[in-house]
Amino acid sequence: MSNVTWVVVAIIVVALVFDYxxxxxxxxxxxxxxxxxxxxxxxxxxxxxxxxxxxxFIFFGTKVAETIASVAQPGTFNxxxxxxALIGAIVWDLITWWTGLPTSSSHALVGxxxxxxxxxxGWSALNFAEYQKIIVFIVIAPVMGFLLAFTFMTTVYWAFxxxxxxxxxxxxxxxxxxxxxxxxxLGHGGNDAQKTMGVILxxxxxxxxxSQGAPVPLWVVxxxxxxxxxxxxxxxxxxxxxxxxxxxKLQPVGGMAAESSAAIALGLATFGGVPVSTTHTxxxxxxxxxxxxxxxxxxxxxxxxxxxxxxxxxPGAFVVAYVVYxxxxxxx
Amino acid sequence: xxxxxxTWGFLVIAVAMLLLYEPTPEKYRWVNLALAxxxxxxxxxxxxxxxxxxxxxxxxxxxxxx
Numbered sequence: 001m002s003n004v005t006w007v008v009v010a011i012i013v014v015a016l017v018f019d020y021x022x023x024x025x026x027x028x029x030x031x032x033x034x035x036x037x038x039x040x041x042x043x044x045x046x047x048x049x050x051x052x053x054x055x056x057f058i059f060f061g062t063k064v065a066e067t068i069a070s071v072a073q074p075g076t077f078n079x080x081x082x083x084x085a086l087i088g089a090i091v092w093d094l095i096t097w098w099t100g101l102p103t104s105s106s107h108a109l110v111g112x113x114x115x116x117x118x119x120x121x122g123w124s125a126l127n128f129a130e131y132q133k134i135i136v137f138i139v140i141a142p143v144m145g146f147l148l149a150f151t152f153m154t155t156v157y158w159a160f161x162x163x164x165x166x167x168x169x170x171x172x173x174x175x176x177x178x179x180x181x182x183x184x185x186l187g188h189g190g191n192d193a194q195k196t197m198g199v200i201l202x203x204x205x206x207x208x209x210x211s212q213g214a215p216v217p218l219w220v221v222x223x224x225x226x227x228x229x230x231x232x233x234x235x236x237x238x239x240x241x242x243x244x245x246x247x248x249k250l251q252p253v254g255g256m257a258a259e260s261s262a263a264i265a266l267g268l269a270t271f272g273g274v275p276v277s278t279t280h281t282x283x284x285x286x287x288x289x290x291x292x293x294x295x296x297x298x299x300x301x302x303x304x305x306x307x308x309x310x311x312x313x314x315p316g317a318f319v320v321a322y323v324v325y326x327x328x329x330x331x332x
Numbered sequence: 333x334x335x336x337x338x339t340w341g342f343l344v345i346a347v348a349m350l351l352l353y354e355p356t357p358e359k360y361r362w363v364n365l366a367l368a369x370x371x372x373x374x375x376x377x378x379x380x381x382x383x384x385x386x387x388x389x390x391x392x393x394x395x396x397x398x
Contacts, residue, residue: 129357136356140363143345147370272360291338 007079011203014086016227019196021090022105023053023231025097026278030188030232033255033286034181039174046233048178049185054229056189062216063273064191067130068198069205071110072117076125077206080328081116082199088112088321092313101309104277109195110134111314115321119329133274138310141265141276142284148261149288156253157292173252180259185232187266188278193224195275200224250289258285280310334386339378346371 030049034040040048077085089105089112096103110131117125163169200220204210210217250258262278262285269276349368356364 132355133357133360136352136360139348139352140356140360140367143349143367144363147345147367147374150374151370268363274360291341 008203008207008209011079011082011086012200014083014090015196015199015203016223018086018090018093018105018109018199019193019224019227020231021093021097022192022196023050023228024234025093025105025231026188026192027232030181030185030278032282033250033258034177036250037174037177037252037255039177039252039255040181045181048181049188050229050233052182052185053189053193053232054225056186056193057221057225059186060190060194060270062194062197062221064194064270064275065197065201065216067133067273067275068109068113068195069201071113071127071130071134072125073121073127074212076117076121077113077202078120079203079206081120081325082203082206084119084321084325084328085109085112085116086199087324088115088317088319091320092317095316096309096313103309103313104279106192106195106275106277107134107138107310107313108317109199110275111317112321113199114314115318116325118318119322119325137269137274137276138280141269142280142287144265144268145258145262145281145284146288146291148264149257149285150291152257152261153254153289153292156257170252173256177252177256177259180256180263183263184259184266184278184282187263187270189225189228190270191266191276192278193221193228194270196224196227197221198275250286254286254289258282258289261285261288277310335382336378339375339382342371342375342378346375 027046027049030053031040031042031045034045034048035042039045086109089108092103092108092111093105096108114126114131160169197216197220200223201210201214201216204217204220205212205214259282262282265281265285266276266278346368349364349371353361353364353368
């Protein structure tokens with residue numbers, strides 16, 4: 001095997017590690033509500049989410065991967081730049097995981113890719129049309145989650161406010177939450193695994209293994225979904241706490257509303273080829289559920305802290321990737 | 333007459349979605365319109381609720397014990 005091939009393999013492994021960490025980091029999003037409402041035990045919930053993270057490859061195409069592969073002008077990325085981008089994203093993800101902040105792995109990756117591209121070529125390397133789409137959806141995705149969850153919850157309240165068999169109703173919603181958690185995990189797997197596919201696609205194109213515009217090979221699709229599924233399986237618990245109980249307290253109906261709404265938002269974005277943050281989307285949906293009770297049900301201090309972490313993610317990963325690429329700049 | 337924070341919140345969301353209409357790529361602009369429409373719907377619903385509450389409060393104050 002030539003040196004170049006070893007480098008390619010090594011970068012693909014780093015990309016899959018990022019995917020694994022993405023699953024690990026974002027496991028909380030898929031299972032926080034289902035665990036906090038005690039519909040499933042943490043172990044059951046993790047296995048449930050991991051399975052649907054993997055199964056997502058059956059339902060979604062690879063449009064998000066193609067968007068990620070085109071965030072920079074063709075020919076911008078070489079192996080060192082992709083490596084720097086991945087390290088930028090991984091370091092930022094680990095920092096926020098360690099501090100318990102539910103930031104977006106997706107935006108960390110987008111920030112990392114931008115930082116490495118700018119360090120290598122300059123600002124002209126960025127495909128601003130793609131970045132415009134991604135940045136606009138940083139706002140739209142959580143708003144969509146918020147509005148859909150609020151509408152779902154209010155409709156349920158209107159429909160069932162005269163219903164007296166509360167226990168029976170709760171049982172129904174608890175069962176429903178299994179499906180909503182599965183749907184959200186499908187959306188998470190579909191959107192997030194594709195970001196890694198996009199990185200691997202970029203590596204393969206940069207090394208001439210694939211031509212520009214080539215479809216994503218099946219082995220790339222499967223390995224990305226396996227990595228995110230395994231990451232979810234071994235997911236961390238620091239963020240579960242923030243997502244599941246700190247933003248607002250959830251009942252089964254609220255958990256189901258939040259997950260279904262976030263799943264719809266993620267599904268729409270994935271079919272449209274927009275890489276969005278699963279973290280932002282579910283957080284928006286949880287706030288939407290909390291808002292149906294009263295605004296004071298939402299702990300705005302926590303929500304505000306989370307928002308600051310969101311705002312800092314792209315610049316943070318950008319700076320790390322930029323700095324990591326600098327030593328390579330002299331070599332190339 | 334005072335409007336609730338939720339009422340204002342939905343108006344702010346609707347305006348934000350409309351402000352984002354221009355920077356959003358054409359293919360996805362329907363999402364902005366749909367979300368702005370939904371936010372406006374809730375703004376109007378809460379507006380009616382606030383108005384109803386305000387009228388009830390005024391009636392209660394006006395018709396209270398002398």
